[in-house]
Amino acid sequence: MKYKALILIALATIFLVFKSNAIDKRFPLAGKFNIEKDLLLVQFDCKTDVDDLHTVAATATLLANPKFSNIHYHAVAGTYGIQEGLYVPPNPLFQLAFGENWSDAHENYNNAVKHVKGIIKATLANQGDVWIADAGQSDFTASLIKAIQSELPEVNISQRIHVVQHADWNEEVTAPENLKFVKENADYHKIPDGNAVGNGTPGFRSPDYTLLKNKIANPELIDIWQLAIEISNEYNGKEGRYHNAAIAAGGLDFSDLAEVCWILGLQDIRDTEQFFKKYAY
Numbered sequence: 694m695k696y697k698a699l700i701l702i703a704l705a706t707i708f709l710v711f712k713s714n715a716i717d718k719r720f721p722l723a724g725k726f727n728i729e730k731d732l733l734l735v736q737f738d739c740k741t742d743v744d745d746l747h748t749v750a751a752t753a754t755l756l757a758n759p760k761f762s763n764i765h766y767h768a769v770a771g772t773y774g775i776q777e778g779l780y781v782p783p784n785p786l787f788q789l790a791f792g793e794n795w796s797d798a799h800e801n802y803n804n805a806v807k808h809v810k811g812i813i814k815a816t817l818a819n820q821g822d823v824w825i826a827d828a829g830q831s832d833f834t835a836s837l838i839k840a841i842q843s844e845l846p847e848v849n850i851s852q853r854i855h856v857v858q859h860a861d862w863n864e865e866v867t868a869p870e871n872l873k874f875v876k877e878n879a880d881y882h883k884i885p886d887g888n889a890v891g892n893g894t895p896g897f898r899s900p901d902y903t904l905l906k907n908k909i910a911n912p913e914l915i916d917i918w919q920l921a922i923e924i925s926n927e928y929n930g931k932e933g934r935y936h937n938a939a940i941a942a943g944g945l946d947f948s949d950l951a952e953v954c955w956i957l958g959l960q961d962i963r964d965t966e967q968f969f970k971k972y973a974y
Contacts, residue, residue, distance in 0.1 A: 696847025702910025730821030738829025741778030743925035751947035774830030828949035900944035908969035
């Protein structure tokens with residue numbers, strides 16, 4: 694029996710190694726983010742699904758973890774495309790979660806492009822790459838790339854700016870010419886949807902998850918999550934906005950965080966429970 698157990702352990706180890714290699718071959722740039730030089734740019738459409746608010750809180754949770762607290766990042770609100778429906782006002786949450794590290798493309802699109810462009814230029818000048826998690830559509834990303842091309846024509850954007858998208862719907866409501874432009878000019882990655890478990894990325898849509906209050910001890914993160922839940926409950930399905938059934942049931946939905954997890958190489962996370970177990974504090 695002892696030898697059988699050893700054989701089973703050896704086979705399990707081989708399987709895990711094979712599985713890991715398979716993931717790497719499928720997504721060769723997953724986890725290539727250079728924490729010393731690169732920029733993590735997280736862009737939220739906030740229209741019309743309130744899941745972005747939960748994703749803001751989850752992003753803040755991840756960035757507060759000591760392992761990732763030194764990441765150079767910036768967030769952008771209002772990076773929506775051509776979809777119908779009303780905006781979900783997120784500003785108090787963005788301010789609480791990100792301090793001064795965010796821009797408001799809903800309030801002033803051109804100013805947001807100009808500000809983020811400056812951050813990107815500084816990153817590129819420092820030999821860093823830019824990793825964009827499009828937690829929404831890619832129209833704002835197209836504007837950024839055009840601005841960088843105009844001012845830095847010598848930069849090979851297809852190697853230096855990486856764009857990650859997880860949702861078919863986000864692509865469908867990006868202006869077609871903008872989506873085409875981003876795919877042709879940036880290093881574009883379409884990854885499996887973060888709403889589902891077991892498809893190659895974490896699944897963070899959890900209608901039955903009610904253990905949040907037991908997972909977070911950091912008072913600042915508790916405040917962020919409370920505000921995210923408060924605003925999302927206020928606007929969920931309101932005045933024709935998308936009705937998020939998982940959030941309406943009292944659960945969580947931060948499915949867009951799958952893109953950030955891919956960028957940072959967090960392939961060990963399966964679902965919401967594992968996320969809080971591994972990275973909340």
